[in-house]
Amino acid sequence: MTDSEFIAVADATLAAIGAALDNAFNSSDADGDWRLNDGILEIEGGDGGKLIVNRHVPNREIW
Template identity: 35%
Template sequence: MTDLEYEKLSDKTLDHLSEVFENIFDSGDFSDIDNDITYSNGVLTVNLGPKLGTYVINKQTPNKQIWLSSPVSGPKRYDYMNGTWLYKYDRMSLNQLLHQEFSKMFKKDFKQFFFDLNDN
């Protein structure tokens, strides 16, 4: 993948995830969750308050990766393979992990939000 392809793809992914998180919090009653979503300069931060923690998803341009810091599963580095961002060690996609963690955290299935991209 060229640098330009990586930039376009990673920007598209982070833009999409930013919308996903906004849509999730617009979709139901999350008034008890102090959430704050910011996306700037290639860094997406989803702050869920002191009880649930903060997700940070960012571009890692030199490695052509997307990095995730999750309050649930910790840090992971995703490479773009077979049409999706995959974590090499468990072969789970970024969308799969976020879907799993958010669904468990909020006891609601968010599949329709996280699988808008190429993941199935």
């Protein structure tokens, strides 16, 4: 897999995680928000907690 192929798959996966979060937030009392920018998914909970998920191209990982 080339770098550009991995980036495309990783970005699609991160976007799918964001869409699943939207569904979870909208169908519950949970409050939160997320943003995806340049392969970095930032998830913020209503309580101020933050989670970062990003792609690591050299190792072909999302972590």
